[in-house]
Amino acid sequence: MSSDPVNLKQKFDLFADQWQPKVVAEMNDVQFKLARVEGEFVWHDHPDTDEVFIVIEGALEIDLPDRTIELGEGEMFVVPRGVQHRPRASTEAKIMLIEPRGVVNTGATDDERTAPNDVWI
Amino acid sequence: MSSDPVNLKQKFDLFADQWQPKVVAEMNDVQFKLARVEGEFVWHDHPDTDEVFIVIEGALEIDLPDRTIELGEGEMFVVPRGVQHRPRASTEAKIMLIEPRGVVNTGATDDERTAPNDVWI
Numbered sequence: 001m002s003s004d005p006v007n008l009k010q011k012f013d014l015f016a017d018q019w020q021p022k023v024v025a026e027m028n029d030v031q032f033k034l035a036r037v038e039g040e041f042v043w044h045d046h047p048d049t050d051e052v053f054i055v056i057e058g059a060l061e062i063d064l065p066d067r068t069i070e071l072g073e074g075e076m077f078v079v080p081r082g083v084q085h086r087p088r089a090s091t092e093a094k095i096m097l098i099e100p101r102g103v104v105n106t107g108a109t110d111d112e113r114t115a116p117n118d119v120w121i
Numbered sequence: 122m123s124s125d126p127v128n129l130k131q132k133f134d135l136f137a138d139q140w141q142p143k144v145v146a147e148m149n150d151v152q153f154k155l156a157r158v159e160g161e162f163v164w165h166d167h168p169d170t171d172e173v174f175i176v177i178e179g180a181l182e183i184d185l186p187d188r189t190i191e192l193g194e195g196e197m198f199v200v201p202r203g204v205q206h207r208p209r210a211s212t213e214a215k216i217m218l219i220e221p222r223g224v225v226n227t228g229a230t231d232d233e234r235t236a237p238n239d240v241w242i
Binding site for chain 1: 126128
């Protein structure tokens with residue numbers, strides 16, 4: 001997969017489910033994942049890694065313990081390791097997540113939206 | 122820096138030089154760098170790491186030993202470690218590079234465009 005170009009918007013057309021990240025590329029042990037998100041996710045953290053959010057289309061809010069980050073299209077944010085966060089979107093947003101292979105989307109928080117890993121699209 | 126949102130297009134307005142990547146974010150040991158590129162770069166490789174190219178605006182071609190990758194806006198490509206490559210753009214393109222901290226833009230190839238590292242913007 002890593003040897004083909006990836007068109008991000010075309011990849012989004014291949015799935016419709018929300019909060020279920022799909023891997024589109026890997027760089028070393030880092031995965032690039034696309035997700036459609038809408039509504040409020042669960043509060044969680046990743047104790048061992050930072051996590052990158054990039055908004056490809058729409059708008060995303062990321063609640064942090066002390067503030068809310070507002071991201072529009074073409075904006076990115078790095079949630080530092082160990083920091084509790086809750087992504088949410090009032091209407092569907094298309095986002096790219098970048099983090100090491102094996103990171104669970106809900107961290108240590110049990111949730112019905114806990115997604116399987118390594119689902120390529 | 123990692124604790125502020127980054128607007129990619131606004132960041133590009135802060136510099137004009139070409140082939141001189143500027144760091145805008147870090148995730149663990151991975152850096153996110155923006156560069157304006159035009160013309161033909163030098164053939165080089167990075168023996169110890171893959172390298173990600175994402176086109177933010179314009180179009181980029183990446184020559185590989187056996188083919189040429191053509192990327193438009195919103196498209197990405199991962200150059201595998203150790204693979205010789207030559208980025209080029211017939212008109213100026215705005216791109217994001219993602220690779221571990223400390224990678225030299227020209228690899229082991231000496232070139233006048235070899236850029237300093239860790240230049241944040």
